[in-house]
């Protein structure tokens with residue numbers, strides 16, 4: 001296992017995305033909804049899943065890294081060559097929201113040490129499982145994740161449901177706008 005390597009990197013429309021989130025947040029479900037437009041039965045990701053997706057003219061290589069606490073230390077290793085991060089949070093899991101916030105902060109601190117420019121690159125947060133009762137909305141998530149104290153100047157939180165596919169494309173559309181070369 002190592003950092004992201006790609007022979008396609010020279011393509012001006014190629015971008016690597018890192019899909020992260022603590023275990024059970026739904027990152028693998030997000031991945032396959034984006035790529036296959038269907039909800040797949042998942043098992044916990046022990047290492048990573050890698051898929052490619054063409055979206056609005058961008059050729060994405062998406063790396064979904066497991067969120068189990070044994071795998072989390074690998075997040076920063078994959079971050080070096082990523083152009084953007086998608087962080088998936090289970091908006092219904094109030095007990096584990098502090099952990100999701102803490103892991104995002106740790107990732108950022110660690111990434112800065114690895115020279116990953118988290119303060120410049122865009123961050124998309126999916127507040128997932130919105131179709132369930134009691135899911136926290138975007139404002140509640142911003143507060144729960146302590147976004148005001150994180151060094152991201154360019155982030156967006158999108159409420160979504162990976163189960164139904166709702167609003168995933170809205171999030172990816174925003175990210176694509178951020179990643180396009182200025183004309």
Ligand SMILES: Nc1nc2c(ncn2[C@@H]2O[C@H](COP(=O)(O)OP(=O)(O)OP(=O)(O)O)[C@@H](O)[C@H]2O)c(=O)[nH]1
Nearest residue numbers: 023024025026027028029042045067129161162163
């Ligand atoms: N209700 C609901 N369940 C979801 C949604 N997204 C994912 N799930 C469920 O949440 C569970 C975990 O989903 P995964 O996609 O495997 O989670 P993960 O973040 O990849 O977890 P790890 O691989 O362990 O890091 C599964 O039972 C999914 O079906 C959603 O939008 N709504």
Ligand SMILES: [Mg+2]
Nearest residue numbers: 027028044045
């Ligand atoms: Mg997974």
